[in-house]
Amino acid sequence: MKIAQIAPLAESVPPKLYGGTERIVSYLTDALVAQGHDVTLFASGDSITAAKLVSCSDVALRLNPAVKDHLPHQVVMLDEIRRRAHEFDVLHFHIDLLHFPLIREFADRTVTTLHGRLDLPDLKPFYSAFPDIPLVSISNDQRRPMPPVNWSGTVYHGLPLDLLPFTEKPKGNYLAFLGRISPEKRPDRAIEIATKVGMPLKMAAKVDNADRAYWETVIEPMVRRHPNVEFIGEINEHQKADFLGNAGALLFPIDWPEPFGLVMIEAMACGTPVIAFGCGSVPEVIDNGVSGVLVDSVADAAENVEWALKMDRKKVRATFEARFSAARMARDYLDIYRNLPGVRTKAAPLRRANGQDLDLQVVA
Incomplete structure (x- = not known):
């Protein structure tokens, strides 16, 4: 499956220091690559990834003292994505809401993960205006303040199993x-x-x-x-x-x-x-x-x-x-991608040991 991951530009992927969203984008992107998918990451140029990187700013905007306003840089990235949208089976956005008017024509093969709080008063009329855009929550509780929208699922975050080592006996009493x-x-x-x-x-x-x-x-x-x-x-x-x-x-x-x-x-x-x-x-x-x-x-x-x-x-x-690996997170997202109505898939026959066709299995 050809997948575009679209990250915020404020931090690199992964971030040098603080930055939860960018960290999750990094883990998800690399896990999808490890599972055999063709992934392109739209992010800042100082990002490090196993995917193909499309540099949408030289460095993370928060770390660039010359950048006073993030919005122009984000709009340029969105225009690049609009021009290249036809290249991908799925486009996965992690940038809140700026892209919603842009993706209306191909929304049926997009997913937007909402990483932030959704109880702010200005958000309800916005999401009410875009009830067709496929959304993913990162917890079930996160959904509570929202108007009726097109939820595609809830996917809990995950980390690579080898990222943080297990410490059986901590050295500090703190x-x-x-x-x-x-x-x-x-x-x-x-x-x-x-x-x-x-x-x-x-x-x-x-x-x-x-x-x-x-x-x-x-x-x-x-x-x-x-x-x-x-x-x-x-x-x-x-x-x-x-x-x-x-x-x-x-x-x-x-x-x-x-x-x-x-x-x-x-x-x-x-x-x-x-x-x-x-x-x-x-x-x-x-x-x-x-x-x-x-x-x-x-x-x-x-x-x-x-x-x-x-x-x-x-x-x-x-x-x-058992619950929070990056591999599990990637599998959960793949299930969501494959269920999007606009996702391009290929039909391949399942075969018995004797070579006879059984039925069709959708693969991507």
């Missing part, structure tokens, strides 16, 4: 917080939980400009007040394996409708259990009592830290391998 410093991620809760149980907390997190005031007025003063808290800042993939693998548990104290929560399965890959507030997708991702603990308050989380630290890390890793 709790971990990984992601982004923002009010909805509730790093303040993470600090409160660690302080209540008297454990060190290591925070590896990005501070966006939009959240700079929250960091300076709320979180940074808390970090200074609590000697058990160490703020590390943004980390790369190599550092992530050590950071998560050597943690006793990951704290995921969110306070918003999380669409998926990639960091949860990254921790699980290392064998590290997750203590998570049951918002959004969390109950779909965490097997309570097996890969982590679902809680509903800071006090509840603190009471369950000891239990989480005693969990069987081999079972945490086994749950990850």
Whole structure:
């Protein structure tokens, strides 16, 4: 099958540092190539992929100081895709909504994965205007705020099995917080939980400009007040394996409708259990009592830290391998691609051992 993957241009594929969507695009693209498909990736020129790369900007836009406005670069990429759309059996978009008017004529062989939150008030009239565009959710909970749309399926994220090594015996006696410093991620809760149980907390997190005031007025003063808290800042993939693998548990104290929560399965890959507030997708991702603990308050989380630290890390890793591999993610998407009404397929006969035809099997 000839597949186009269309990534955001803000970060490379995979991203150098923070960037969940681009990371998933990378894992999916490479898994599809490994499964024998002809994949073309539209992304920034500094991306690294097993697929054919179409460079749509020299480098990731966020890392280019000369770029002040992302929109012109995105429009140029979309025009390139429009001109080449006939080359592909399926076009898979990961860029939110900018492309919707463009793909109307060939929407029946496209899929758009929605990677973000869908409860924002401006989104409902938009999606109501495009009820025919095939969409994929990354959790079932993510769908709740949406008007009637053309859902093609839910596909949970996955990681390569060899990306993050399993750590049976962590070297550090600390709790971990990984992601982004923002009010909805509730790093303040993470600090409160660690302080209540008297454990060190290591925070590896990005501070966006939009959240700079929250960091300076709320979180940074808390970090200074609590000697058990160490703020590390943004980390790369190599550092992530050590950071998560050597943690006793990951704290995921969110306070918003999380669409998926990639960091949860990254921790699980290392064998590290997750203590998570049951918002959004969390109950779909965490097997309570097996890969982590679902809680509903800071006090509840603190009471369950000891239990989480005693969990069987081999079972945490086994749950990850069974549910959240990149290969499984790719197979799930292939099922969706093949069920799109506009996908071009070839009919090939199944044959008995004696060479007689049985019936037709659709292959792509």
